[in-house]
Every structure is written in C-alpha cells, then in structure tokens.
Amino acid sequence: MKTKITTVLFSFIAIFALGQKANFNIKYSEQLAVFVFIQNLSENYPENVFKTEFQQSKYNTQKYKDLLLKFDKLSFDYSYPFDEYPYGSKIPMQSRDVLKKNLIETSNLNDFKLRSIGIVPNKTLHDLAEIISEFIPVYNELIYIPNKEKFETQLKEITNYSNEKNIEHYFQTGLRFYNSSWDDSIPFEIAFYPLPNSKGFTAQAFYNNFISAIQTDLKDYKSLFSVMLHETYHIIYDEQSLEIKKNIAQYFKENPSKYSNYAYMLLNEALATALGNGYVYEQLDGKTDTNDWYYSEYINLMAKQIYPMVKEYIILKKPIDKNFIDSYIKLYGKSFPNWINELDHIMTYRYIMSENEKDLNTIRQMFPSRSSEENEMQISIMGLEKMKKTPLTKIIIVSKNNAEKLKLIKTQFKELKKWNFNADKEFSYKILLEDKSQLLIINQNKSALKTLINSIQ
Known part of the structure; x- marks a missing residue:
C-alpha cells in the first residue's frame, strides 16, 4: 500500500501518557467538506473529481466563478514558529489548519466566525463564511446528496470498525512509544466526507483533527485506519515536550x-x-x-x-x-x-539561495518532494549566516557578479578554506559540512540550471 532524556524522565512521562485515554469522535462535517470542495475548484488546484462535477453542472456560471476568484484572493495563510524547539522538530502554527479545525468543531457558520475571530482579519473571515454559505447548496446537490446513502452507510461501518478494533488503543501505543502526552479532556475529532469517482482516499491530521475524503466504494478500512494513525502519529510526535x-x-x-x-x-x-x-x-x-x-x-x-x-x-x-x-x-x-549523496533524498530538506526567482521553480520541478524549504533571494553575509544555522541541504546558485559572490561564500564556510575556484568557468561543487549537511555551490553563466544540477556528483 502506498500512502501518501533520562531514563527516569522517560519512565515518568510514559506512565503519565498511559493514564490517559483519547476519545475518537467520528463524524461528517458539512462546513469542512464545502471548504475543501471550494479549494479544489480553485484555478490553483489540478484537475480533480470536484472540479469535473462543478464544470459540468448548471452552477458553472459567472456568479460562482466570481466567488471562486474572490476565494483565491483571500489571505488566510498565516504562520508562526515555535522558536524555542530544535529546528524542524515542531510544526509551526498554520492559520488555515486552525480555520479547518473550527469548521469541524462548530455547527454553523456564525459559531465558526465567533470561534475564529482574531485568527484572520474580520473582513477576510466574513468573506470566507459568506462564500462557504453560497457553495453549501452547490456541494450538496453535486456531491453529497448523490452519494448520501453510500456515504452514511460507510460512516456507520467506519465507526463500528473503530469501536471493534479499539482504535484508541493505537493512539495510546503512540503516546508511550514517542514519550508524548495528551490531555484526555480534548477529544480527537475525525471528519470524513465523500469522494466520488475515485480510487483512493485523502488523509491529513492537525491539532486534534484527522480529515479524510473517502471514495464511495471504500471497504478496506484497515488501510484507512493505518493511514489515519500514521498521520496521527505526526501529531503525537509534534506534541512531545520541549525537554x-x-x-x-x-x-x-x-x-x-x-x-x-x-x-x-x-x-x-x-x-x-x-x-x-x-x-x-x-x-x-x-x-x-x-x-x-x-x-x-x-x-x-x-x-x-x-x-x-x-x-x-x-x-x-x-x-x-x-x-x-x-x-x-x-x-x-x-x-x-549512499543516500546522503542522492539529490532526490537530500533535496527534500533544502535551503535555496539564489538571485533569480526562476531557480526556485526549476528546483521545485526537479525535486517536487519537499519536507522543509527555506529561500533567500540575495547572496549576502546576513543570508549566509542564517543559512548556516539550519541543518538543511544548502544550495547556493551564483549567476551574477560571480567572482565577488563566490569569494564571499568561501569566507563564510570554514570547510571552503582550501577550496579553489574559477569564477569564469561554470561548475557544480558539493561538500559535506561539519554540521553533516551538504553544501551545493552552482556557478552559472550560460547553461541551464537543470543541466548544472544534474552534473553534481
């Protein structure tokens, strides 16, 4: 299936986690389903079953197209990091996920707005709720009602399966293994919604939520729950204490x-x-x-x-x-x-420094899989100092004032002390730094970036 510390301290936390019991609430959230439906209709999303159903329907009119354009222009993706944690060990706060959480946990859009005030500007929140309201009847007619009978049967079967297999037990297993903890007064909300004409299901977990679009003929609940627990274990890992x-x-x-x-x-x-x-x-x-x-x-x-x-x-x-x-x-x-030399692996965790914005798109096309990415659009002492503080693969692309920029880079990495270069000649250079991350320096004149990257040994 493809899917998509001291001993004393450890023992204490493991016992603490075992004394807890997370409650799994399985449900359907119309508000969340409509929000995801609207996301999938966006021009920024690839072709999908929701977009196909909408484009072939009577609702594919200027009114709804304008609402989708308005949705695309809303700014509700904000974030803040937890700087006291080791780099990359804790997921930053993501406002879009908080909004989805609130859609799941409220029963109407007015409650959703009240719960979400302060997360995004009030005007943005009002417009978002208004767009969701307009698309509720569209979603129900095109997606939910035609699949209602099958989906509600699935929801009952999934709930029964969860109870019979004691799925909460595996949550506790994760708490103990990760040495993490959970407040048992906080239920784990699991929201499903139908995904017609599909051969697979989706999965995402955040905060105390798991959401999944399930194909209407899904019967393999063991695969569904193993993937659900996979995503849930990311949350448990994320909730490990700072210590x-x-x-x-x-x-x-x-x-x-x-x-x-x-x-x-x-x-x-x-x-x-x-x-x-x-x-x-x-x-x-x-x-x-x-x-x-x-x-x-x-x-x-x-x-x-x-x-x-x-x-x-x-x-x-x-x-x-x-x-x-x-x-x-x-x-x-x-x-x-050999993995630490394979670009498909090490480029999953990357810090790109380039003075050409097109280089970012080239790297993303060549290495679409990314777990962490940071970017710097200027080659400077300040930028290099920031880059050195991360454990990510460091890619520096020099295409302007090559001799000056290469000299600056050499002064900032002690591992380059004996490195000699010819700024007039194109090259790709790779070295493992003291922090055990790879540094890739690309000196570009006329060749395509893709060609130079592919020449890295």
Missing part, C-alpha cells in the same frame, strides 16, 4: 556518524510509517503489508528497515531513548550509505 525534543536532537548531534543529520530529518516520517503502515496495519490485518508502505522510496525503505526495532520497543512498552536513536542512525548508515 524530550531537545534530548532527542542532542542525541543526533552527539552521534559521530556522518549520517546522523539526514537520518534525523527522515525520523518523523520513518517512525510514523513504521508505526502506522507497519505495526497498526499488521495488528488490524493479522499479517504484515507486503506492498510499499509509503510513496517515497527513502521513507518506505527506512521504515521497513527499522520496523523490527520499533515493534520490539512497542512490545516491551519502551519509549524511544538514546539506544534507539543510536541504533536508528547505525541502520541508516549501514543500509543506505
């Missing part, structure tokens, strides 16, 4: 292996896949899934490599600790020693 996250980050930093940095950046997805697509699926089906567990080769292979160790920790009811981290890094280096 736990600092300890884990320190274990990776202190490990002498040259592979530790990229192993750390792969950790979140590898663990969620081993737990959700490996352990949960095996428990629900009675046997291990022999198909791919994840669409990314690197995540899939690493998750399968560490699965025996993950399963052993679960059986022994042990939380991840220093021994686990050291063994994990060792497995990464021994099993996949």
Whole structure:
C-alpha cells in the first residue's frame, strides 16, 4: 500500500501518557467538506473529481466563478514558529489548519466566525463564511446528496470498525512509544466526507483533527485506519515536550556518524510509517503489508528497515531513548550509505539561495518532494549566516557578479578554506559540512540550471 532524556524522565512521562485515554469522535462535517470542495475548484488546484462535477453542472456560471476568484484572493495563510524547539522538530502554527479545525468543531457558520475571530482579519473571515454559505447548496446537490446513502452507510461501518478494533488503543501505543502526552479532556475529532469517482482516499491530521475524503466504494478500512494513525502519529510526535525534543536532537548531534543529520530529518516520517503502515496495519490485518508502505522510496525503505526495532520497543512498552536513536542512525548508515549523496533524498530538506526567482521553480520541478524549504533571494553575509544555522541541504546558485559572490561564500564556510575556484568557468561543487549537511555551490553563466544540477556528483 502506498500512502501518501533520562531514563527516569522517560519512565515518568510514559506512565503519565498511559493514564490517559483519547476519545475518537467520528463524524461528517458539512462546513469542512464545502471548504475543501471550494479549494479544489480553485484555478490553483489540478484537475480533480470536484472540479469535473462543478464544470459540468448548471452552477458553472459567472456568479460562482466570481466567488471562486474572490476565494483565491483571500489571505488566510498565516504562520508562526515555535522558536524555542530544535529546528524542524515542531510544526509551526498554520492559520488555515486552525480555520479547518473550527469548521469541524462548530455547527454553523456564525459559531465558526465567533470561534475564529482574531485568527484572520474580520473582513477576510466574513468573506470566507459568506462564500462557504453560497457553495453549501452547490456541494450538496453535486456531491453529497448523490452519494448520501453510500456515504452514511460507510460512516456507520467506519465507526463500528473503530469501536471493534479499539482504535484508541493505537493512539495510546503512540503516546508511550514517542514519550508524548495528551490531555484526555480534548477529544480527537475525525471528519470524513465523500469522494466520488475515485480510487483512493485523502488523509491529513492537525491539532486534534484527522480529515479524510473517502471514495464511495471504500471497504478496506484497515488501510484507512493505518493511514489515519500514521498521520496521527505526526501529531503525537509534534506534541512531545520541549525537554524530550531537545534530548532527542542532542542525541543526533552527539552521534559521530556522518549520517546522523539526514537520518534525523527522515525520523518523523520513518517512525510514523513504521508505526502506522507497519505495526497498526499488521495488528488490524493479522499479517504484515507486503506492498510499499509509503510513496517515497527513502521513507518506505527506512521504515521497513527499522520496523523490527520499533515493534520490539512497542512490545516491551519502551519509549524511544538514546539506544534507539543510536541504533536508528547505525541502520541508516549501514543500509543506505549512499543516500546522503542522492539529490532526490537530500533535496527534500533544502535551503535555496539564489538571485533569480526562476531557480526556485526549476528546483521545485526537479525535486517536487519537499519536507522543509527555506529561500533567500540575495547572496549576502546576513543570508549566509542564517543559512548556516539550519541543518538543511544548502544550495547556493551564483549567476551574477560571480567572482565577488563566490569569494564571499568561501569566507563564510570554514570547510571552503582550501577550496579553489574559477569564477569564469561554470561548475557544480558539493561538500559535506561539519554540521553533516551538504553544501551545493552552482556557478552559472550560460547553461541551464537543470543541466548544472544534474552534473553534481
């Protein structure tokens, strides 16, 4: 299936987590479903079943096209980081996800607006609610009502399956394994909505929510719930305490292996896949899934490599600790020693510095898979200082004032002290830095960026 610390402290938190019980509330949220429907009708979205149904309907008129244009112009994507946490270990606040959470947890648009005041400007909130209101009858006529009978039967079956298989138990398993915690007064809200004429389902988790569009003929609930738990484990990982996250980050930093940095950046997805697509699926089906567990080769292979160790920790009811981290890094280096030189892997976590905005699009087209990305549109001392503080793969593209910029770059990285270059000659240069991240320097004159990137050894 492809889908899409001290010992004393560890023990205390594991016991604390075990005393909790998360309540899973499975439901249909019309407000959320309509919001997602509108998103999918946007010109910015690729072709999809919602867009097809709308374009072939009587609602494909100027009135609704204007509303979609208005929706596209709304600014409700705001974010703030949790700077005290180790880099990349905690997801920044995303206002779009908070709005979706509020759509799920309120029963009408007025309550949604009251709950969401302050997240985005009031005018934006008013316009968003108004657009959702206009599209509710459209969504119901085109999507929900034609699939209502099948979907409501599915929702009952999914709820029964969750109860029979005690899905909350796997949430507790994750809390113990990750050494995380959960406030049992906060329910976990799970919102499904129908996805007609589709061969697959979607999955996303944030805060205390999981949302999924499910195909109307879905019967493979073990796959659905293994993916749901996969996404949920990201939340549990995200909710580890600051102290736990600092300890884990320190274990990776202190490990002498040259592979530790990229192993750390792969950790979140590898663990969620081993737990959700490996352990949960095996428990629900009675046997291990022999198909791919994840669409990314690197995540899939690493998750399968560490699965025996993950399963052993679960059986022994042990939380991840220093021994686990050291063994994990060792497995990464021994099993996949070439990964830290494979661009498809290391470019998943990238910091791009270029004075040509088109370069960003080129890299995104060449390496569409990205877990982390930062960009800097000026080659400067300040920008280079900021770049050096991240563990990401560092890509610097020099195409203007080449001799001056290359000299500046050389002064900022001690690893380049003995590096000699010819600014008049195009080249691609790669070096592993002391922080165990790769630095890629591309000196461009006339050749296409894609050609120079492909020449990197």
